[in-house]
Amino acid sequence: MESIILRQIGTISRSLDSISNVEFSQFDLAKGQYLYLVRIMENPGIIQHRLAQLLCVDKTTANRAINKLEKKGLVFKKETRKNKKEQLLYVTPEGAALYPLIIRENEFSTQVALEGITTEERQQLVVLLSKMAENTSKDWLAVKSGKQRNY
Secondary structure (H helix, E strand, O other): OOOOHHHHHHHHHHHHHHHHHHHHHOOOOOHHHHHHHHHHHOOOOOOOHHHHHHHHHHHHHHHHHHHHHHHHOOEEEEOOOOOOOOOOEEOOHHHHEEEEEEEHHHHHHHHHHOOOOOHHHHHHHHHOOOOHHHHHHHHHHHHHOOOOOOO
């Protein structure tokens, strides 16, 4: 029974990601680029390394997505005085204009996903998923740092 939990979460994640990719294709946002745009908008001046950690992706994947968003004029990089290699990420006015639409889509998808689930069940779900996210994020960071997991 427990093995179905991650399968169901995966199904939900892939379904919502596919829907978003289709709906945001009109803005030339694909393959989860909207996630980067939202996180940069919500964390102005975030550095690429921290953004990659926040999204649980490797630096190369984050770099590719950020560069595509930059080419599209939706984000820009700003050098810091302390470390020239570390660049702060910001959303352009064009990128900021997409933010409300992305949030509305997220809220709509959330309501669809939570249909038929009581307020109490929603609260339980938040607690349980938060614990799972914390556990898997820690594990992801450990594996990315070279730790071998024993199955």
